[in-house]
Amino acid sequence: MKQEIRFILNGEHVSLNVDPSRTLLDVLREDLGLTGTKKGCDEGDCGACTVLIAGKPINSCLTPMGKINGQEVLTIEGLGDPEQLHPLQEAFLKVGAVQCGYCTPGMLLSAKAILDINPQPTEAEIRDSIAGNLCRCTGYTKIVEAIKYAANLLEGRS
Amino acid sequence: MGFEYFRPGSVEEAVSLLFEHGPQMNVLAGGTDLLVKIKHKAIHVSKVMDITGIDDLRILNEDNQDLIIGAAITQNEIVRHPIVAQKYTALKEGAGQLGSRQVRNLATVVGNICNASPSAETAPALLVYEAKVTAVSCRDSREIAIKDFFAGPGKNSLAPGELVTKLSLPAEPARSGSAYIKLSPRRAMDTAVVGVAAYVRLDSAGKCTICRIAMGAVAPTPVRAFQAEQAVIGAELTREVLAEAGRIAAEEVRPISDIRASADYRRQMVEVITRRVLETAWRRAEGSNK
Numbered sequence: 001m002k003q004e005i006r007f008i009l010n011g012e013h014v015s016l017n018v019d020p021s022r023t024l025l026d027v028l029r030e031d032l033g034l035t036g037t038k039k040g041c042d043e044g045d046c047g048a049c050t051v052l053i054a055g056k057p058i059n060s061c062l063t064p065m066g067k068i069n070g071q072e073v074l075t076i077e078g079l080g081d082p083e084q085l086h087p088l089q090e091a092f093l094k095v096g097a098v099q100c101g102y103c104t105p106g107m108l109l110s111a112k113a114i115l116d117i118n119p120q121p122t123e124a125e126i127r128d129s130i131a132g133n134l135c136r137c138t139g140y141t142k143i144v145e146a147i148k149y150a151a152n153l154l155e156g157r158s
Numbered sequence: 159m160g161f162e163y164f165r166p167g168s169v170e171e172a173v174s175l176l177f178e179h180g181p182q183m184n185v186l187a188g189g190t191d192l193l194v195k196i197k198h199k200a201i202h203v204s205k206v207m208d209i210t211g212i213d214d215l216r217i218l219n220e221d222n223q224d225l226i227i228g229a230a231i232t233q234n235e236i237v238r239h240p241i242v243a244q245k246y247t248a249l250k251e252g253a254g255q256l257g258s259r260q261v262r263n264l265a266t267v268v269g270n271i272c273n274a275s276p277s278a279e280t281a282p283a284l285l286v287y288e289a290k291v292t293a294v295s296c297r298d299s300r301e302i303a304i305k306d307f308f309a310g311p312g313k314n315s316l317a318p319g320e321l322v323t324k325l326s327l328p329a330e331p332a333r334s335g336s337a338y339i340k341l342s343p344r345r346a347m348d349t350a351v352v353g354v355a356a357y358v359r360l361d362s363a364g365k366c367t368i369c370r371i372a373m374g375a376v377a378p379t380p381v382r383a384f385q386a387e388q389a390v391i392g393a394e395l396t397r398e399v400l401a402e403a404g405r406i407a408a409e410e411v412r413p414i415s416d417i418r419a420s421a422d423y424r425r426q427m428v429e430v431i432t433r434r435v436l437e438t439a440w441r442r443a444e445g446s447n448k
Contacts, residue, residue, distance in 0.1 A: 001162065003163075019160075019163075020163040020165075021160060021161045021162070021163045021206065023193075043193075043197055043198070044190055044193075044194060044257070044261055045258075045347065047258060047260060050260055053263075056234070057260045057263060058260050058263045058264050059190075059258075059261065059264065062188075062189050062190050062193050062194070062261075062264060063264065064206075066165050066208055067210060110259065113259075128259075129259060131345070131346030131347060132257070132258020132259050132260045132261065132346070132347060
């Protein structure tokens with residue numbers, strides 16, 4: 001049975017008539033065409049579907065739409081844009097932290113979540129913050145470097 | 159996933175939904191266990207009640223010095239809470255090692271114990287604090303001691319129609335300390351091979367007056383090591399006491415062999431981890447002024 005779900009998506013008010021048992025991931029990809037959020041394992045292990053709710057990273061594959069009512073959701077589409085990249089995106093490109101790219105949207109959002117609360121994380125804190133985002137290409141080294149680089153970029157600008 | 163979704167706004171509404179729909183109604187908090195089971199088709203679910211919209215279940219504070227943890231409080235809310243960090247270290251350490259950050263932002267402490275996995279990450283800590291579980295139904299409300307809450311792998315002792323609303327952890331006096339150590343091959347995103355929590359309270363001379371040890375993933379439910387505790391009470395911290403407690407704890411467990419470890423390995427690791435966690439809790443009690 002469909003319900004009206006209202007929330008803020010990437011800064012804009014959205015109102016949808018959807019089945020509240022469907023996952024946020026499926027609604028983002030199938031109904032809203034926001035395919036930047038990836039479906040990997042679809043059971044909360046790989047982190048490819050990571051989005052931020054009220055600034056906190058969660059697995060959108062484990063989040064029914066019913067929980068989204070009244071929430072503020074940030075997906076990768078809301079982080080920077082091609083003309084003006086977010087410093088994290090700039091850093092990932094600069095350092096070479098992207099290979100196949102499938103984990104990248106989730107990685108960027110997990111990285112944003114940690115930098116928002118801890119602008120200069122240690123390497124251990126960075127690794128801990130992306131422990132729920134699996135990457136099978138990079139070996140993580142460049143990703144960790146990129147997050148450090150972005151932390152410095154952000155610090156320089158503020 | 160296709161189930162009927164309910165989102166009550168109050169505990170009264172939630173328990174009357176449970177009463178009305180009976181065992182068909184599944185309670186969802188974080189959803190990190192239930193939704194995975196539904197996706198794997200391990201269970202067929204037609205009705206789900208999401209309790210995270212109930213304000214009364216979002217409590218996390220000290221009430222008469224007891225720590226109250228509402229059923230909608232997530233693992234990460236526990237990890238970040240200053241009182242938990244200061245006084246309930248074992249719980250912080252258990253909650254902080256559950257799943258990933260993404261999962262910890264969804265998963266709840268109460269959900270973790272209601273699912274009653276033998277390896278439930280927060281169970282050993284809650285056992286050593288002797289937490290009380292409040293269960294509410296349409297008719298009444300009761301408190302269940304955490305040691306009586308686990309009934310078997312994946313089974314809790316709730317009666318039909320009961321909803322857990324909160325946990326209460328007794329106040330922690332000065333000269334007490336606790337710790338949780340999880341053994342798992344990976345540092346993140348893995349289930350414990352063995353998890354042990356210890357709680358120690360000392361008198362002014364440094365002798366142990368209360369000792370509690372609890373273990374996960376070594377029996378059909380998370381369990382206390384009551385006999386090992388007896389070997390510690392009244393003692394001072396020595397290498398021999400720690401070794402003896404570890405040895406007895408290893409005799410008390412009933413582990414199984416599975417994909418993660420053999421029963422023999424688990425038993426040996428209980429001995430080692432118990433020794434280490436007990437020493438850590440003891441050192442914290444010596445250093446505590448709370």
